[in-house]
Amino acid sequence: MKVLLRNPRRTVEVSGPATVNVVLDRLDIHRESVIVVRGDELVPGDTMLAADDEIEVRPVISGGALDREVPS
Amino acid sequence: MKCRACREPAVIDIRRHNANFCREHFLRLCRDQVAKAVKEFDMLRPGERVLVAVSGGKDSLALWDLLLELGYEADGLYLGLGIGDYSDESGTYARAFAASRGARLIEVDLREEYGYDVPTGARAARRAPCSACGLSKRHLFDKAAIDGGYDAVATGHNLDDEAAVLFGNVLHWHDEYLARQLPVLAARDGFPRKVKPLVRLGEREMAAYCVLRGIEYQVEECPMAEGNRHLHYKEALNQIEARSPGAKHDFYFGFLARASERFRDGIAEEQGALLSCERCGAPTPSEVCAFCRLVEKAAGAQPVTIGRRGAHR
Numbered sequence: 090m091k092v093l094l095r096n097p098r099r100t101v102e103v104s105g106p107a108t109v110n111v112v113l114d115r116l117d118i119h120r121e122s123v124i125v126v127r128g129d130e131l132v133p134g135d136t137m138l139a140a141d142d143e144i145e146v147r148p149v150i151s152g153g154a155l156d157r158e159v160p161s
Numbered sequence: 162m163k164c165r166a167c168r169e170p171a172v173i174d175i176r177r178h179n180a181n182f183c184r185e186h187f188l189r190l191c192r193d194q195v196a197k198a199v200k201e202f203d204m205l206r207p208g209e210r211v212l213v214a215v216s217g218g219k220d221s222l223a224l225w226d227l228l229l230e231l232g233y234e235a236d237g238l239y240l241g242l243g244i245g246d247y248s249d250e251s252g253t254y255a256r257a258f259a260a261s262r263g264a265r266l267i268e269v270d271l272r273e274e275y276g277y278d279v280p281t282g283a284r285a286a287r288r289a290p291c292s293a294c295g296l297s298k299r300h301l302f303d304k305a306a307i308d309g310g311y312d313a314v315a316t317g318h319n320l321d322d323e324a325a326v327l328f329g330n331v332l333h334w335h336d337e338y339l340a341r342q343l344p345v346l347a348a349r350d351g352f353p354r355k356v357k358p359l360v361r362l363g364e365r366e367m368a369a370y371c372v373l374r375g376i377e378y379q380v381e382e383c384p385m386a387e388g389n390r391h392l393h394y395k396e397a398l399n400q401i402e403a404r405s406p407g408a409k410h411d412f413y414f415g416f417l418a419r420a421s422e423r424f425r426d427g428i429a430e431e432q433g434a435l436l437s438c439e440r441c442g443a444p445t446p447s448e449v450c451a452f453c454r455l456v457e458k459a460a461g462a463q464p465v466t467i468g469r470r471g472a473h474r
Contacts (some may be wrong), residue, residue: 096332097383121176121399124368124373131172133181135162145391147380149368150321 090138092116093145105140106141112138114115173369176406177357191370194348194361195227201425202344204356209312211235214302215252215258215266217379220317223259224359224372228315235315238305241270242294243278245467250378258376266307266414267299277459280385285462286455290385292415293455300443300452306337306353313354321364323357324409325394327416332394340424343417351437351444360413 090105092112104111109125109132127131127146138144162171164183168284171181199372201203215237227236239255242248252268272278277285283293284437306314323342328336348354359367371378386392401408437443438450444449 095380095446098381105329108380119399119403121365121403124173124365124372129372129375131184131369133162133172133174147368149219149365149381150399151220151364151386 090142110134195358198361204345212311213237214316215239215255217254219367219371219378224317236265238267280465282459285459286330313386318357319359324413325391328394
């Protein structure tokens, strides 16, 4: 199956069928740090993905200018 | 995987709740958690006008959507930070969301209105980009809220954000920051009320919320945030959370319940010392506020060009 990864954006191939959790394990991606999307659909970890599926593994951690509440 | 509430197929598992949820019950959970935070910390009252700080990312757009869903009069404010393609795309998502909801989006462009952008301002002022960005955001959100007569500014800080900031503040014992790390800061002279209605929700939940609500958002990380210390703190906390689900929640809400008050003594002293910026009138501990100093240093500086790190949506 085709797996779209982010930061940077790239596509990798993973053999299937396999569950979402197995795919993430194979890619060494922590389950709590991503969501998995197929088309417009959110797919949970126990979903069986077909060999010809296309999914996106979308990171959820964002950083940047988190507030420090001090007067400027 | 079945929904805890209805036993229908679940779309998401939330380990700290030790539960799975279907679309309908997950969206309800998000609304309930925001409503609970708003009530628990007395963030907003019926009929108040809220200005939502909108970046085009998942948290701020989810927050705006949730506040509208809960019936608040919520307008958005988007700042054009001038961070290359990243800012251009982020603005597109903010505008698209506003148009889809028929909501009002106010836009302020740093370059057009203040003569600098974040990359240029950061270099000119010899600040870290996230520092120059945060300073600009705080100042302009405050100004827009005061000028627009809003009752509060709402930001999309979620549980992961708050736990990571708390972790850093405790790690280095920043007493002043610990005193101010609250889900709501009351209005005071020159400052609007600040509220963080997403503190009961994690960032994975916010990403899932956006997908389930059909909200397109900026997925790519800001190209200037690479190496940001909060990202490292989040990774460290996620390692702990993996072995101890609920650890982040306990850390943050335990701090609020048991320790936060002990750091607040310094706030009153500092409030008494605030002056009014001689250039813009904003409250500041010095004659000229840090924002006006940043604008001054960036004036005439050679613009810094930011490329695209990886491809964007």
